[in-house]
Amino acid sequence: METILEYLDKGGWMMYVILAVSILGVTVFLERAFDLFIRRRLDARGLLSTVLGQVEGRQFRRAIDACKVASRHPLVGVLRAGIMRANRREKEIERAMEREMVQALPGLQKRVGLLGFLANSCTLLGLLGTIFGLITAFASVSEASAAARQQALADGIAQAMYTTAFGIVVAVPLLYFHHLLSERVDGVLNEMEGGATALLVAMTGAVEAPADGQKAE
Secondary structure, three states: OOOHHHHHHHHOOHHHHHHHHHHHHHHHHHHHHHHHHHHOOOOHHHHHHHHHHHHHOOOHHHHHHHOOOOOOOHHHHHHHHHHOOOOOOHHHHHHHHHHHHHHHHHHHHOOHHHHHHHHHHHHHHHHHHHHHHHHHHHHHHHHOOOOOHHHHHHHHHHHHHHHHHHHHHHHHHHHHHHHHHHHHHHHHHHHHHHHHHHHHHHHHHHHHOOHHHOOOO
């Protein structure tokens, strides 16, 4: 049974380049997955429901306190930015929340695009390794005797195919990891935008129609 090193050696030096890219890709995925799925984990629906209920009751201070959760989810900052401007004009509230969303975007998308690039690079590196392998194979054939040419060509082509296969084997999981992270980023963005819109509607109604002459806390 072939060991991993024997398998890598059969494909030549390009196999080690692809292996290095795969290690980098997995490292990027684990770091980004921890940040997006663990550190930014939040019951967005529950938090928004609590905040909207307090805003509609003009309990703005309690709404701000509800946003003091141990999560790096950007929805928290967006809601807090809007609530802290409860007595301002609608446009000012909207701009404050938009600023928070814009500031949160780079942190969400950080290195997600890199993962897609690494996945595509593995495929291309595999093809490049195959081309180099074929060049070497045909060069060997030209130097071999007539009887040995067929076997030399077959061996060279078989060796060249290793890099293509390995490149695809690495690229497919990396593309799937990229898809998972992209879906998570899109989900967080949708939660931010939906939360900001819902809060703006609730705050506009709360400020324009105060209950029983109450003032904002």
